Amino acid sequence: xxxxxxxxxxxxxxxxxxxxxxxxxxxxxxxxxxxxxxxxxxxxxxxxxxxxxxxxxxxxxxxxxxxxxxxxxxxxxxxxxxxxxxxxxxxxxxxxxxxxxxxxxxxxxxxxxxxxxxxxxxxxxxxxxxxxxxxxxxxxxxxxxxxxxxxxxxxxxxxxxxxxxxxxxxxxxxxxxxxxxxxxxxxxxxxxxxxxxxxxxxxxxxxxxxxxxxxxxxxxxxxxxxxxxxxxxxxxxxxxxxxxxxxxxxxxxxxxxxxxxxxxxxxxxxxxxxxxxxxxxxxxxxxxxxxxxxxxxxxxxxxxxxxxxxxxxxxxxxxxxxxxxxxxxxxxxxxxxxxxxxxxxxxxxxxxxxxxxxxxxxxxxxxxxxxxxxxxxxxxxxxxxxxxxxxxxxxxxxxxxxxxxxxxxxxxxxxxxxxxxxxxxxxxxxxxxxxxxxxxxxxxxxxxxxxxxxxxxxxxxxxxxxxxxxxxxxxxxxxxxxxxxxxxx
Numbered sequence: 001x002x003x004x005x006x007x008x009x010x011x012x013x014x015x016x017x018x019x020x021x022x023x024x025x026x027x028x029x030x031x032x033x034x035x036x037x038x039x040x041x042x043x044x045x046x047x048x049x050x051x052x053x054x055x056x057x058x059x060x061x062x063x064x065x066x067x068x069x070x071x072x073x074x075x076x077x078x079x080x081x082x083x084x085x086x087x088x089x090x091x092x093x094x095x096x097x098x099x100x101x102x103x104x105x106x107x108x109x110x111x112x113x114x115x116x117x118x119x120x121x122x123x124x125x126x127x128x129x130x131x132x133x134x135x136x137x138x139x140x141x142x143x144x145x146x147x148x149x150x151x152x153x154x155x156x157x158x159x160x161x162x163x164x165x166x167x168x169x170x171x172x173x174x175x176x177x178x179x180x181x182x183x184x185x186x187x188x189x190x191x192x193x194x195x196x197x198x199x200x201x202x203x204x205x206x207x208x209x210x211x212x213x214x215x216x217x218x219x220x221x222x223x224x225x226x227x228x229x230x231x232x233x234x235x236x237x238x239x240x241x242x243x244x245x246x247x248x249x250x251x252x253x254x255x256x257x258x259x260x261x262x263x264x265x266x267x268x269x270x271x272x273x274x275x276x277x278x279x280x281x282x283x284x285x286x287x288x289x290x291x292x293x294x295x296x297x298x299x300x301x302x303x304x305x306x307x308x309x310x311x312x313x314x315x316x317x318x319x320x321x322x323x324x325x326x327x328x329x330x331x332x333x334x335x336x337x338x339x340x341x342x343x344x345x346x347x348x349x350x351x352x353x354x355x356x357x358x359x360x361x362x363x364x365x366x367x368x369x370x371x372x373x374x375x376x377x378x379x380x381x382x383x384x385x386x387x388x389x390x391x392x393x394x395x396x397x398x399x400x401x402x403x404x405x406x407x408x409x410x411x412x413x414x415x416x417x418x419x420x421x422x423x424x425x426x427x428x429x430x431x432x433x434x435x436x437x438x439x440x441x442x443x444x445x446x447x448x449x450x451x452x453x454x455x456x457x458x459x460x461x462x463x464x465x466x467x468x469x470x471x472x473x474x475x476x477x478x479x480x481x482x483x484x485x486x487x488x489x
Contacts, residue, residue, distance in 0.1 A: 026390050027364075028223075028327040029113070030214075030318070031231040032311060034358075035074065035125055035238040036347065037333035040304060041358050048257050050250055050305050053312035054360065057331055058370065061362025062407055065374040068418040068433065072335040072347045072354045075128035077379065081334075082108045082127065084383030084398035086419065086485035093423050098132045107395050109383045110138040110229055116392050119223035124210035124233025141222070145209040148235075148242050153183055154199060195241035195299035197248055202309065205244070206235050211310040215317040227390070232314065236307045237337070241299035243306040251301045253294040259456050260288060261342050268460045269342075270445030272424045277346035285343050293340045300339060325364045328389055330382065333357040341456070348422055350431040350440045350447075351457055355420045363389060367407050375414020376433060377403060397487055419481050432478050439474035446471070 040046045043058045044065065070080040071087045075095035080087050083106050087093055091102030099106055107115070111134060114120040122142040127133050130144060160176055161167060167176035202208040214232045217223070236243070263286060266274065274285075281296065283289055311331070318324045336354045338344040347354055357379065361367065366389075380400035387394040388402045405412040417432040424443060431440040431447075438457065440447040446462040448471060461467050 026118075026227045026392075028227050028323060029118075029229045029386060029390065030314065030327055030329045031126075031229070031386075032234060032314065032329070032331045033078075033126060033231065034234040034307060034331075034333040035236065036335070036337045037234075037237055037304065037307075037358060038336035038339070038353050039356055039358060040301065040339075041308075043360055044356075044358050049301060051308040053308045053315060054331070054358070056312070056315060057329060057362055058360050058372075060367075060369050061329065061360055061371075062367045062410060063372040064359040064361070064377050064403075064406075065372060066414070066418070066433070067332070067357050067359035067377045067379065068355050068420055069333075069335040069357050069379050070420055072349060072420065072422055074125075074334050075132065077334040078126065078128050079132075081379035081382050081400075082110070084109065084380055084394065084400050085487060086380060086399050087421055088428075088482075088485045089397075089399060089487035093428075095128055100132075100134060108134060108138055109386065110134075110231065112387065112392055112394060113229040113390070114138060114140065117226060118229045118390075118392075119226040120229045120231075121214075121217055121222070122231045122233070123213045124206070125235055126231045126233045141217075143213070145206045145213075148198065148200070148206050148240070153180070156180075156183060194239045195296055197245040198242040200242075200244055202244055202306070205242075205306070207307055207310050210234065211313050215313055218317045218321050218323065221321075234307050234310070237300050237303035241296065241303050243299065243302040247302035247305045247309075248298060250305055251298045253291075253298045256294050256297050256301070258293065258297060258340060261340075262458055265342060265458060268463070269447060270442040272429055272442035272444050273350065273440065273447060274342075275344060275346065275348045277348070278344055281345040283340070283343065283345060287343070288340075296345075297339055300337075327364070328386070329360075329362045330386070331358065331360045332379065332382075334379075350420060350422060350429055350438075352438065352451070352455070355431070361385075361403070361407060363407055366404075368410065371410040373406050373410045373412075373414065375406060375412070376416070376418045376435070377406070377414050378418050399485065399487065417477055417481060419485060421485075430478055430482060432474060432481065434474065434477075437470060437474060439471070439478060441475070441478060448474070 040049055041054050042049055042051045043054045043063045069077045071077045076087045076092045079090045079092035079099045083090055083099060090099050092099050110120045120139050122139045164172050167173050210232055214230055282292055318327055335347055336356055337347055338349060338354050341353050342351060381403050384394055384398050384400050384402040385404060388404050417434050420431045421428045427443045429442045436452050438449045438451055447460050448462040449457040
């Protein structure tokens with residue numbers, strides 16, 4: 001292992017690169033996409049979390065401190081970065097629409113890799129749902145496992161099995177599935193009880209199964225002699241916040257840290273900026289519920305440490321199979337998540353905690369180990385980046401920008417602004433981040449936050465009358481990028 005590290009460092013200092021001109025020597029790609037993971041990870045500067053696998057990956061690659069999704073909802077975000085297009089161009093602005101409906105001729109990231117000689121495989125949630133998966137168009141192999149078992153479902157199953165026998169096959173399985181439908185209203189993610197100790201082992205959880213499937217592919221060399229593009233969809237920390245018991249012990253509820261929103265905050269912000277998902281979590285607008293917030297936060301953090309332990313298995317598998325030095329690893333999330341900030345819960349907002357995502361990229365021979373960048377980047381940049389690194393010819397309509405210059409040199413500047421949108425009925429709320437400011441335009445008003453002096457975004461400066469020059473410049477920039485984000489279908 002020490003010898004391998006020396007080779008990686010030496011390659012970087014000698015100006016070497018993994019970018020392959022010869023298709024036979026193209027690198028592999030392991031894309032790890034978490035679901036609803038905000039920046040409560042150590043690689044994003046959050047000190048109150050235990051994520052050793054994230055840390056290990058960052059020590060060998062580059063951490064991007066200011067990476068943003070293009071839409072804070074699963075389906076639109078994934079359609080965007082898997083196509084390399086902004087949401088207005090994909091036409092996917094909710095979880096019900098499929099990019100194959102809106103842009104039937106689009107060539108997605110895995111599709112391009114498959115067409116150009118890669119063995120592609122997907123497990124877990126990569127596109128939003130099974131109905132959105134392009135199936136054999138994009139993947140040589142793809143599968144999904146059943147949802148994690150909630151505690152009340154486990155109790156019901158055990159009672160059912162005591163009466164009818166095991167539910168794993170035959171007639172009994174069919175009877176159990178029919179019975180399970182009667183519990184479905186309690187298993188939907190936004191309904192309580194949606195958090196707690198699962199009583200399951202790591203490998204019994206869906207994410208445990210997802211990761212072990214990827215490990216099996218790598219151990220069995222399912223890709224043969226071809227380079228591989230493997231996407232591992234990590235379901236957590238998406239609700240329900242369920243994790244094995246041991247991970248809860250890492251985060252005593254009384255020791256958790258979070259900021260308190262000023263009581264009058266929503267008197268100064270547009271109503272369109274607010275969503276009412278907090279009601280499904282048992283909260284009231286403008287009122288803190290310390291004990292309940294601690295319970296949810298504890299469960300969310302337990303889920304993060306649980307998935308971190310699963311990601312560790314992926315990294316170990318690369319090492320065990322001699323794949324570390326020719327495999328690009330990308331670890332990110334589709335969007336962030338509100339945990340009571342601004343009295344909001346869930347997603348679908350334009351606040352930093354909802355739109356900024358973890359992003360770590362390790363490119364052997366190119367990224368300087370342990371490097372970091374706080375330049376502005378977007379998830380839509382992943383497609384052109386991976387295409388360039390792997391000598392894959394991308395579609396000509398990509399709207400992202402390759403991150404290769406930044407991967408080569410962390411001092412290379414990022415984008416001027418990062419762009420995110422979210423629907424409010426038939427209209428869009430739109431936000432841009434510059435180096436210092438976050439500006440949002442809503443159907444019923446504006447927001448302006450100074451991220452240097454007010455990183456929690458508690459003071460809306462849009463109506464202060466003291467920043468008109470800033471507002472004029474950001475309005476113009478938002479209009480410019482908004483027009484550029486719309487492509488002909």
